[in-house]
Amino acid sequence: MRVTDVEIVRALPLFSGMQKAHFETLIAAGYVQRFPHKVALLHEGEKPNFLHVLVEGSIEFSSESRGRETTLSFLKPPGAFILAAVILDQLYLKSARTAEASMVVLIPAEAVRDVFDRDPAFARAVVAELAVRYRGIVKDLKNQRLRTSLERLANWILAHDEECGRLGSFTIPIEKRALAHLLGMRPENLSRSFAELADIGVEVRGPIIKINDRAALAELAKPDPLIDDPRI
Amino acid sequence: MRVTDVEIVRALPLFSGMQKAHFETLIAAGYVQRFPHKVALLHEGEKPNFLHVLVEGSIEFSSESRGRETTLSFLKPPGAFILAAVILDQLYLKSARTAEASMVVLIPAEAVRDVFDRDPAFARAVVAELAVRYRGIVKDLKNQRLRTSLERLANWILAHDEECGRLGSFTIPIEKRALAHLLGMRPENLSRSFAELADIGVEVRGPIIKINDRAALAELAKPDPLIDDPRI
DNA sequence: CGTGCCATTGACCATTATCAAACGACGTGG
DNA sequence: CCACGTCGTTTGATAATGGTCAATGGCACG
Incomplete structure (x- = not known):
């Protein structure tokens, strides 16, 4: 992983407060991957193996049922995704694909949960991230309904x-x-x-x-x- | 506050893992309130002063814009609400009113954030709670869209x-x-x-x-x- | 008994989806 | 360089879906 990529990840609110050693554990376990445009990163219903951090490009989140499809959101860098499913170790509810050529840092879910249990600062950052996302989706639902x-x-x-x-x-x-x-x-x-x-x-x-x-x-x-x- | 009420609150996943002393701090700062049917507990746009824990009854969450109104969810006991807004100390996005005669434990937001910073087990429980809620709303949005x-x-x-x-x-x-x-x-x-x-x-x-x-x-x-x- | 509120029904309108066709930008291959 | 196909966009016609307004009936409560 390039030093600048590591720095981008470290600068994220999600990671910036955690202990250096813990961050290095995560980074050591993770790796960078580049994807071209319109590549599926994961499908709804899968159990996620990695916390994803978008460093470059953009990601589209969608969902499908009864042959209908809808886009739920787009993510621009820098930002983490699949956090809730990783923390709870549950099935992912959306599908994610690149909306342009993108660079993503993949951190094993296991490592994330591990550090999460040992680093209070990280746990707090996860809370803040989830709370912000939660509120974002409440707004989306209101937007749709009203x-x-x-x-x-x-x-x-x-x-x-x-x-x-x-x-x-x-x-x-x-x-x-x-x-x-x-x-x-x-x-x-x-x-x-x-x-x-x-x-x-x-x-x-x-x-x-x-x-x-x-x-x-x-x-x-x-x-x-x-x-x-x-x-x- | 009656002992049985305290026990109901303590039994919630959100509170069950935290240190005894911290829990007692929260409970000491909080108090119980009973409300009749159809009473507004708070309006969207207000800054919440209390984390609410529903012990008995049920709560309806709704939102309003341009003269239209919609119900976003119902909560049955036992369960906490207004968590995301309390943690972030931000405006509440929904309105809450009793859907029947209800009993609610009110814990000052300040105390919650305080303990949240000092009790890792509580922080983890908050994460779990938020993650579950987040996923619930993702499902609601999919339900609505698809x-x-x-x-x-x-x-x-x-x-x-x-x-x-x-x-x-x-x-x-x-x-x-x-x-x-x-x-x-x-x-x-x-x-x-x-x-x-x-x-x-x-x-x-x-x-x-x-x-x-x-x-x-x-x-x-x-x-x-x-x-x-x-x-x- | 009224009175008020909820639920239902009907008529109508607004919004949104579907199907089909045409258009236009763009890139490829002749 | 142009013909051609592909794909996204636009437009039109029509149907499905959902909302609004109004009237009615039922039921609980004073």
């Missing part, structure tokens, strides 16, 4: 613009079909929703989105901090 | 019958309107869905549900362990 797909799209545009520095214009970081699945809708529907938003000043040219009338968009979206604010 | 309301109802009936001992018949433990909101639908729609299920042998008389043809119901529901099995 909003129409058009409203979810409008809020996603506002939130993503915010994330990009509130420039009023940005490039969609994923394919539109992937965005549709993330928002819990079909690609056809996303197209039509974009068309509707054109009426209130949202310009879409290919992957580029421009907000011409933020007030109008916000009026439609009615963003709610308890759903949309990532800091809360 | 199924129609009729399918959610069919699976709820199967799961609840299972929980009641697979007797093929049970009484709905909550009002139908509450069940509708829990399943992410309107009461009117729930009525119609029950009517549809009558065609495949689901008898509904008032709050009593009888499954006459489990195979047919399962054929419609297509239960998925990664969504419906509470042990996974």
Whole structure:
């Protein structure tokens, strides 16, 4: 493993507070792997053997049932995933695949549980991570239950613009079909929703989105901090 | 606080492993409160001052936005709630109200965070609790995204019958309107869905549900362990 | 008895999915 | 360099799903 990769992992809140020796145990047991675009890292229903840490690239999490599929989230580096399943040693509930060429650090689940039992600082960091994730998914469920797909799209545009520095214009970081699945809708529907938003000043040219009338968009979206604010 | 109440709390996985002294600190700082039916314990957006432990009764968790409301879950005793918000000292994302007359143990959030930092066993129990809750909500989101309301109802009936001992018949433990909101639908729609299920042998008389043809119901529901099995 | 609340039913509308076709960008092979 | 296929996107038509509004019936409680 390259020194810089180790440093990226060490800098994660999840690992930064733990004892040096314990961290080195984990790193020694782990290894780095690179994956091309669209490679399945694991399928729902499998028992995970490794805690995954995304160092570079991005990961898409999805789930499937009765022939239907949905995207639950995307992860950008740096960040750990499959934490809950690893800690509980239970089946993974989602499938994960690379959304672009990615680099992942794999740490044996056994080692993670081991250190978790011996390093209080690590245990606390795991708690913080899980609590944040838990809250994130509560927001996702609220978003899904309390909003129409058009409203979810409008809020996603506002939130993503915010994330990009509130420039009023940005490039969609994923394919539109992937965005549709993330928002819990079909690609056809996303197209039509974009068309509707054109009426209130949202310009879409290919992957580029421009907000011409933020007030109008916000009026439609009615963003709610308890759903949309990532800091809360 | 009555001794039996203290024992109920101590028996919870969340508290059973921690040091006696720490537990007694928490209990000394906390107190018991009884609430009648339909009392709001807290509103989304508030900063929680107490970790709540439900000893008796039941609690409904809901959320509201743009004038729409939805029920996210119910909790039966014994169980703790508002854990993630207490640990992170952040705003609560849901509202909680009693779904029947209930008894709740309130433990100051400050004390919880304090002990959490000093008692590794407690920290580990918090992790386990959060991980289980996290997985529960992932299942809820999958349930919502991958199924129609009729399918959610069919699976709820199967799961609840299972929980009641697979007797093929049970009484709905909550009002139908509450069940509708829990399943992410309107009461009117729930009525119609029950009517549809009558065609495949689901008898509904008032709050009593009888499954006459489990195979047919399962054929419609297509239960998925990664969504419906509470042990996974 | 009223009165109020829940459940049900009907009519209608909004939202979303499905199926099909056409379009357009892009890369490959002739 | 162009023809062609592939794949993502868009558009249209239609159907399924779910929500809204209104009216009615039943039941509990005062």
